[in-house]
Amino acid sequence: MAKATQKMSLHSRLVRSIMALSSITVLIAAISIINMVDKEGDETIASETRAWANILAKNSSRFLESDNDVSQVKLKEELKELITTPIINHIHVYRLNEDGSVEYFTSYNKNHRFPAISNKIDQISQLSTIQYQNNHLELIVKISQGQQTLGYLFIQSSLLEKQSFIRKLTYMTLAFLVLTLMLAFAVSQWLFRTTTQPMVKLIDDISKISQSRNYQTQLTRQPYKELDILTKSINVLLLRTDKHVSNFVEEQEHVESKNQALENRLSARTDALKESNQELLSTLEKLHEFQDQLVETEKMASLGDMVAGIAHEVNTPIGLGVTASSLLADKLSEIKMAFDNQTLKSSQLKKFLTDSDENVAIIFRNLERAAKLISSFKKVAVDQSSAESRTFNVSGLVDEVLLTISAKIESANVNVKVNCPEELYITSKPGPINQILINLILNSIFHAFDGLDNGTITINIMNLSDQLHINYRDDGNGIDESIKAKIFDPFTTTKRGSGGSGLGMHLVYNLVTQALDGHITLEEEEERGVSFDITFPVELAASE
Structure with missing residues (x-):
């Protein structure tokens, strides 16, 4: 037996549709905003990092030109004084020697929670453009004086503040989504009660007409245009149904009277047919008996032919x-x-x-x-x-x-x-x-x-x-x-x-x-x- 198909109520469909539409709208807007904030945050931090790198590279050039032994310490102290932004984690300064080799000169760490990192000398060409990592971005710029390259400055900027802001924004979006769903549920409930109350009244009236089978009853007018058109169509259908029922009852009575007459005629013909059938059966039995006799006669005839043949054949030798x-x-x-x-x-x-x-x-x-x-x-x-x-x-x-x-x-x-x-x-x-x-x-x-x-x-x-x-x-x-x-x-x-x-x-x-x-x-x-x-x-x- 085929499993009955479950029907979804109008209330469920309305609530689900409104809540789904609201959720999709909020999610699309939130995802768009978060992506835009994330992209603009990356661009802002990258621009700020590039600006700080150029400034620090320019201030570091005079220390790289000096042959003083304390120039490294002085440069490190000056870096601590110059860097006022919290986004910079590490600074490395590398000096380019006359033989073309690059050596570590000095560095800057944000605080003791940021331990020193390995030098990036072997990644100078790769980090000439900004490279994004999990929680930070890295960049290496040249330190030059006029047309002469004195060294390189490595800078690492943190992305944690941007990521923290995006997480807060995500939480706010989820909270807003929950609030939107609650509001959508309340609105859908109000819409359902407002729009279905006349429909419930219409269904009750139709059920009463169906139970009483009084198809002359007419439905009352409805407040909504669509329901009112439906009511008029149902009223027309009820009038036609009443007419068809009346015609059907008359035809049924006429058919019953004709059936009764046919039954009487059929009964009379059945009796006559039984008598004829009995006669036919008797005749058929006689025919079968006659046929069996003829078959036996045919057997005896074949035996007679054999006897005549044998008599003729035996007569000659005897x-x-x-x-x-x-x-x-x-x-x-x-x-x-x-x-x-x-x-x-x-x-x-x-x-x-x-x-x-x-x-x-x-x-x-x-x-x-x-x-x-x-x-x-x-x-x-x-x-x-x-x-x-x-x-x-x-x-x-x-x-x-x-x-x-x-x-x-x-x-x-x-x-x-x-x-x-x-x-x-x-x-x-x-x-x-x-x-x-x-x-x-x-x-x-x-x-x-x-x-x-x-x-x-x-x-x-x-x-x-x-x-x-x-x-x-x-x-x-x-x-x-x-x-x-x-x-x-x-x-x-x-x-x-x-x-x-x-x-x-x-x-x-x-x-x-x-x-x-x-x-x-x-x-x-x-x-x-x-x-x-x-x-x-x-x-x-x-x-x-």
């Missing part, structure tokens, strides 16, 4: 076996008659043995083929009628499915290519898988290759990440664009009047998504034919 066995029986009767009549020849016996080997071989091959067909049909039929999981070889399952519908495949002149690892054993539900493959192949034969002389079906199977991937593809006529989006919906067919139920792909979709818990998608990028991608989870198993 017929050949019967024919071969009849020929063998006839040959055997001839040999027996010749043996009984004692007319049996070795060539006749040899020919009988040769023909018998051929007939027995024909009988064995055809009976073996019939047994294989019946065994495959039995496995497929059992798998289709059972949804139990078991371990099986995927390639073998596909071969059994193709064998059971081989008659349909051959009659349609369709070539089926299967790409599947030979040693791929999985644990899954073989029944739904062979039903899916049978429905897809029969769907291609009946629809994709309708009107074509031949066709090719390609089935690619692989295992990736515990998922069995089956890509089913044919190069037939493809799927019409109008039904691509609803290819897996029930009763979707292009041969509704030619025996097509429209449940084949719906059955495939239900087997993939419900029985195998997988996914099936139709690839739409194919230029010719159709392609389905089927994936569902499996468990890899060791080869049996």
Whole structure:
């Protein structure tokens, strides 16, 4: 939750503004005055120092010219007598020798509290202009006679008196600032009481109107022009509010009456809708039952197609076996008659043995083929009628499915290519898988290759990440664009009047998504034919 913004009162804003303005004004004035006093004090002391330096240098020249041994003492005494200003702390006098060297001559200290300082001979060039230190300034001037330089005079002046005056001035400024703040606070309080009293009265009147909701009440005139304009605007707003409230009440009553009428109509229509909805639910249940029956019928129809195909396939080898066995029986009767009549020849016996080997071989091959067909049909039929999981070889399952519908495949002149690892054993539900493959192949034969002389079906199977991937593809006529989006919906067919139920792909979709818990998608990028991608989870198993 966002933190509520704190509002500043008008009183606080007024007091702070006046006090801040007063403080800033006083501080700016005080800082300006102090800076000006400080600057003028430095200039005054520097000017006075320069004047004293010139005077003392002029009086010291005659002592530097003298070779008398007491000239140093006399100069020192004269300096004490001449210096009457309290700003000078130290005086050093240096003499310039004929060889150009500079030596200390004499000095002056203000009193015993100002001990002697080191000479400044090495700073003569640097101190030719005034240099400011923390509490004093220093200057060195030449002592000359005419054009001849006799020596140098070092002077140090104190800045303590100026600094003391500035401190006093600062204290006075702070005291004046406090006094100004107190006066500003008193003035702001007086201004607030004077200007806000009418505003407080106006706020109270508006609060009373808000509580009573009597918007016909008018506010009284105000003494200040701005507040009076605000009062007039509020009075206009109150009149308009009263008008809007009256209109709103009338509209509310009208809306309530209309709502009541609508509720009555809605109640009547709701009752009628409930009756219609009940009828629709009953009809929908019947449709679902009919759809389930049709799906079961479609399953049985596919099983019937397999039975017819297997019957046709089994009939051929059994017929050949019967024919071969009849020929063998006839040959055997001839040999027996010749043996009984004692007319049996070795060539006749040899020919009988040769023909018998051929007939027995024909009988064995055809009976073996019939047994294989019946065994495959039995496995497929059992798998289709059972949804139990078991371990099986995927390639073998596909071969059994193709064998059971081989008659349909051959009659349609369709070539089926299967790409599947030979040693791929999985644990899954073989029944739904062979039903899916049978429905897809029969769907291609009946629809994709309708009107074509031949066709090719390609089935690619692989295992990736515990998922069995089956890509089913044919190069037939493809799927019409109008039904691509609803290819897996029930009763979707292009041969509704030619025996097509429209449940084949719906059955495939239900087997993939419900029985195998997988996914099936139709690839739409194919230029010719159709392609389905089927994936569902499996468990890899060791080869049996």
